[in-house]
Each structure stands twice: as C-alpha cells, then as structure tokens.
Amino acid sequence: MTHILLVPNALKGSLTANEAKTAMEAGVRNACSDCTIVSRPIADGGDGFAEIIGGESGTETVSVEVHDPLGRIVEANFSYNAGDSTAMIDVASACGLAYLKESEYDPLVTSSYGVGELISQVLDLNISHLIIGIGGTATNDAGIGMAAALGVRFLDMAGEEIKIPAGDDLGRISRIDMSDFDPRLANVTVDALCDVNNPLLGEKGAAHVYAPQKGASKEVVERLENGMQHLVTLLSLDLGFNLAHAEGAGAGGGIAAGLAAFLNASLRKGIDMVIEQLHIDDDLDAADLIITTEGRLDSQTLSHGK
Structure with a gap:
C-alpha cells in the first residue's frame, strides 16, 4: 500500500496550513482511494x-x-x-x-x-x-x-x-x-x-x-x-x-x-x-510520496531559506 505524507505550510493570503491539509486530503483520496494518508501541517x-x-x-x-x-x-x-x-x-x-x-x-x-x-x-x-x-x-x-x-x-x-x-x-x-x-x-x-x-x-x-x-x-x-x-x-x-x-x-x-x-x-x-517539536522524521522515513506546499516558489526558496 502506498504511504503518502502531506506536509502543508500556509499559502499566504489564501489558506492556512490546516485548510490546505483538508483540501490536499480530499484531492489525494479522490486520486488514490486505497492509499494511506498521514497529514502533518507545519509552519x-x-x-x-x-x-x-x-x-x-x-x-x-x-x-x-x-x-x-x-x-x-x-x-x-x-x-x-x-x-x-x-x-x-x-x-x-x-x-x-x-x-x-x-x-x-x-x-x-x-x-x-x-x-x-x-x-x-x-x-x-x-x-x-x-x-x-x-x-x-x-x-x-x-x-x-x-x-x-x-x-x-x-x-x-x-x-x-x-x-x-x-x-x-x-x-x-x-x-x-x-x-x-x-x-x-x-x-x-x-x-x-x-x-x-x-x-x-x-x-x-x-x-x-x-x-x-x-x-x-x-x-x-x-x-x-x-x-x-x-x-x-x-x-x-x-x-x-x-x-x-x-x-x-x-x-x-x-x-x-x-x-x-x-x-x-x-x-x-x-x-x-x-x-524537532513535531517529531516528523519517522513519518518522513515511512513515506513513499511527500507532498508539501509553500506560499510561493521563487528566489527566496533557493537563496533565503524559505
């Protein structure tokens, strides 16, 4: 069985991390009804x-x-x-x-x-x-x-x-x-x-x-x-x-x-x-696929630690 880990961050001006989690869970279940889904919203x-x-x-x-x-x-x-x-x-x-x-x-x-x-x-x-x-x-x-x-x-x-x-x-x-x-x-x-x-x-x-x-x-x-x-x-x-x-x-x-x-x-x-606080490492090790979100993928992502 495929293990999918959802690790959403907030999408600035649109969704909180928990709201993004709910939307992502619905989408993944629609595409893969027999997958195991673990959701760990982060910030x-x-x-x-x-x-x-x-x-x-x-x-x-x-x-x-x-x-x-x-x-x-x-x-x-x-x-x-x-x-x-x-x-x-x-x-x-x-x-x-x-x-x-x-x-x-x-x-x-x-x-x-x-x-x-x-x-x-x-x-x-x-x-x-x-x-x-x-x-x-x-x-x-x-x-x-x-x-x-x-x-x-x-x-x-x-x-x-x-x-x-x-x-x-x-x-x-x-x-x-x-x-x-x-x-x-x-x-x-x-x-x-x-x-x-x-x-x-x-x-x-x-x-x-x-x-x-x-x-x-x-x-x-x-x-x-x-x-x-x-x-x-x-x-x-x-x-x-x-x-x-x-x-x-x-x-x-x-x-x-x-x-x-x-x-x-x-x-x-x-x-x-x-x-460190959320102890996510074990979930990362068990996942076959990890899906995350960020407010924007741009130069800050690569250069400034976003």
Missing part, C-alpha cells in the same frame, strides 16, 4: 506557527485584543502551556498582512505595536519561555512599534516621544530610552523563529526584499532602508547592539532585529525547531 515560523505547534502539544489557546497594523482593534490568539510555563505567538496574529486590504498596504504607516501588546498580555501568565514565530507581517518598522508597546520610548530631535512608531518614524528617532521597559522580560527566555535568513540591511535586507510585497515603491524602499540604517546606528551607540548583518534579522520586516535588540531574543531557523 516555518511564519503564519500559523503557534496554532500548529500548540495543536500538536496540547496547549491552551488564548484570545486577546490588540491593535492591528493600522491601529484597529482585532483579536489575536496565542498558545500557552502551563505545565512548562511556555507561550507561543505569531507576530502575524497582531500585525499580519492578512488584516489589510491591498489598497491599505503601506509600510511607512503600518506598525508592529500590536505585537508588543500581545507579548505584554502573554507576560501576565508569568511565563518563563516565549517562542515567537516571525513572518507574514504588514510592517517594515524593525520592531520599534512592538518595543514601544513594551515600554521603550523613542524620542525625536525635539525630545518628544513617538507614541506608536511605524516604518516612517525610523529616521525620526534621536534617542532610545529603555528606563520604562517591561521588567518582566528580564526573567523570560525568548526564542524568535525566523522564516527566512535575510539580514536587516542591504540588497537582501528587510526593506529591499520584503517592503515591495507590502506596497512600497522604490522611493519608499530607500526611505525605509535609510531609516533602518539610522536605527542600527542608534542601537549600536545606545544599547551596544550591531544587528545590521545578523542572519535572520530582516525577518518579519525587521521585527527579528527588534526582538534581538530589545528582548535579547535568540534568532533561530523556524523550520528546524518546528520539525
């Missing part, structure tokens, strides 16, 4: 990560209210395992591109502020380990919105606080004040799971590669790139971080860099941890 750290890992490990799903990339109230979910004090979140559940109409795409005005709100509410559960899946964002703000929601104050040249910073505010920052940063994070280990290995800056960085997918023109890309370069300089001077070329720092519109700088997160390759 590479992007859309649906917390749902996939949480569903497999029997964790509790918690819903909270946060602001979406344009400041509207939305419901975001995260997974929580009380037994080992671990929580898992997707940044896309707070600042995902899926929240926006195509006409609303604009990485100059979208903010990751809701991600910080989500993290803050997760911390209310007294966790000791936070795993953050990165990808599928509508933002290109290097995580400054997220950091602001957690107490980091970004001040402009006049000494005024930029309250809910977005991509266009990167170049306006004159000073970073960490004095009100959420103290609970000092006792939490943070792992950031990157769905790509792009650096923050340069031709392969967050602005040049991903901002155009979020509505950026060439002029906007350069504006964001210059803003991120400015932030990198400030982070180096104020916090002693140099993340310009760190592998994976460009993931999620640079949220990965913000997580590393402000939350001291370890940047990890998402798919490796997911495969």
Whole structure:
C-alpha cells in the first residue's frame, strides 16, 4: 500500500496550513482511494506557527485584543502551556498582512505595536519561555512599534516621544530610552523563529526584499532602508547592539532585529525547531510520496531559506 505524507505550510493570503491539509486530503483520496494518508501541517515560523505547534502539544489557546497594523482593534490568539510555563505567538496574529486590504498596504504607516501588546498580555501568565514565530507581517518598522508597546520610548530631535512608531518614524528617532521597559522580560527566555535568513540591511535586507510585497515603491524602499540604517546606528551607540548583518534579522520586516535588540531574543531557523517539536522524521522515513506546499516558489526558496 502506498504511504503518502502531506506536509502543508500556509499559502499566504489564501489558506492556512490546516485548510490546505483538508483540501490536499480530499484531492489525494479522490486520486488514490486505497492509499494511506498521514497529514502533518507545519509552519516555518511564519503564519500559523503557534496554532500548529500548540495543536500538536496540547496547549491552551488564548484570545486577546490588540491593535492591528493600522491601529484597529482585532483579536489575536496565542498558545500557552502551563505545565512548562511556555507561550507561543505569531507576530502575524497582531500585525499580519492578512488584516489589510491591498489598497491599505503601506509600510511607512503600518506598525508592529500590536505585537508588543500581545507579548505584554502573554507576560501576565508569568511565563518563563516565549517562542515567537516571525513572518507574514504588514510592517517594515524593525520592531520599534512592538518595543514601544513594551515600554521603550523613542524620542525625536525635539525630545518628544513617538507614541506608536511605524516604518516612517525610523529616521525620526534621536534617542532610545529603555528606563520604562517591561521588567518582566528580564526573567523570560525568548526564542524568535525566523522564516527566512535575510539580514536587516542591504540588497537582501528587510526593506529591499520584503517592503515591495507590502506596497512600497522604490522611493519608499530607500526611505525605509535609510531609516533602518539610522536605527542600527542608534542601537549600536545606545544599547551596544550591531544587528545590521545578523542572519535572520530582516525577518518579519525587521521585527527579528527588534526582538534581538530589545528582548535579547535568540534568532533561530523556524523550520528546524518546528520539525524537532513535531517529531516528523519517522513519518518522513515511512513515506513513499511527500507532498508539501509553500506560499510561493521563487528566489527566496533557493537563496533565503524559505
């Protein structure tokens, strides 16, 4: 009997991994009614990560209210395992591109502020380990919105606080004040799971590669790139971080860099941890045919770890 393993990832803007699984199962059964089918939805750290890992490990799903990339109230979910004090979140559940109409795409005005709100509410559960899946964002703000929601104050040249910073505010920052940063994070280990290995800056960085997918023109890309370069300089001077070329720092519109700088997160390759957590190796060995999905097969697949 033929053993078929289905390993779907989310299809951006159309299907979640679980929805893709259902469609694939129906198609395979129609073509091969006597085949043995095993379905193992996965995520590479992007859309649906917390749902996939949480569903497999029997964790509790918690819903909270946060602001979406344009400041509207939305419901975001995260997974929580009380037994080992671990929580898992997707940044896309707070600042995902899926929240926006195509006409609303604009990485100059979208903010990751809701991600910080989500993290803050997760911390209310007294966790000791936070795993953050990165990808599928509508933002290109290097995580400054997220950091602001957690107490980091970004001040402009006049000494005024930029309250809910977005991509266009990167170049306006004159000073970073960490004095009100959420103290609970000092006792939490943070792992950031990157769905790509792009650096923050340069031709392969967050602005040049991903901002155009979020509505950026060439002029906007350069504006964001210059803003991120400015932030990198400030982070180096104020916090002693140099993340310009760190592998994976460009993931999620640079949220990965913000997580590393402000939350001291370890940047990890998402798919490796997911495969480890789901114990997929045995299923791979038993399969005669493996069918998987990805949002798009392009240069990122071959060059940037997608």
